[in-house]
Amino acid sequence: MTKKNSDQLFTDLLRNDRIGEPSKAIEDRLMYSFLLKNSSMKLKQNSFASFFGWLFSVQSLGLKTGLVSVILFVSVMNNQINIDSGTISCTDTIFAKRVLVADSTSFIQSIDSLRTDSLN
């Protein structure tokens, strides 16, 4: 009779060993426990505690610094780009700023000057 390799023999023996299944009640209890744990977790998810915890912690400092830099850059550039309406810029180094606001006295004055012009 040829001798078998001991590893193979023990592997075959143990792999074919049947001892039955665990109790079904365990599965039910575990699922119920998971459900309980999960329901308490969902309450926590509604709060901002974890977000503020992350915000004021030392973790992800690079990311936070980057975000703040981007916000600052955008706000500064926004003010720089904003051109006042009603300003006329000239290219010949003479900068004339006229505020085109309706002024009733100017109208009266111009009407008077027109009248005097017509009398003359």
Added chain:
Amino acid sequence: MIFRRKNREYSDAELMQQIVSGDQVAFNGLYHRYKDRMYYYFYRMLGNASEQANDFLQELFMKLIEKPESYNTAYPFQTWLFSVANNMCKNEYRRREVRKEYQTSEVWRPNLDYMNDTSVEPEQLIEKIFATLDQLGEEHRSAFLLRYREGFSIKEVAEILALPEGTVKSRLFYAKKMLAEKLEYLKDEIEL
């Protein structure tokens, strides 16, 4: 999401990530994947006691429910799960040792009358093997089970038991040697 789950088999690590975020379907999947293996391990490690094996199985998965984040996804899940199970068995042996000090008269000894039988059925042989391994101690039994039942490599067994590979090899060799010596049937059947 539901359709994706039906079509795809998730890895253990992926299921664990879903469990951390409270996915019960993932937990159910992981339980069904491992319940029989873990039950067998506890059954054989704790002296063939089905009730205790059930209790330990429940306790093991309760740990997973309570602290799923304790699993590091960088390591293989089954190695981690068996190491947790093995630590639970070790704690149980310690408790038994303490109890034994108070109950010295009731020390259980395996019945070894059958040892010299020359022909046995596979079921009987398994019982004989574990009765023989009981004489060696739990550390030999755990290495034997993990290697031959679960099919872990020597390196993985060493990781689970937190031992050097050489120690695992020597335990397996010593267990096989003792089995060959004790069981007449095996002596004729195997070569070490």
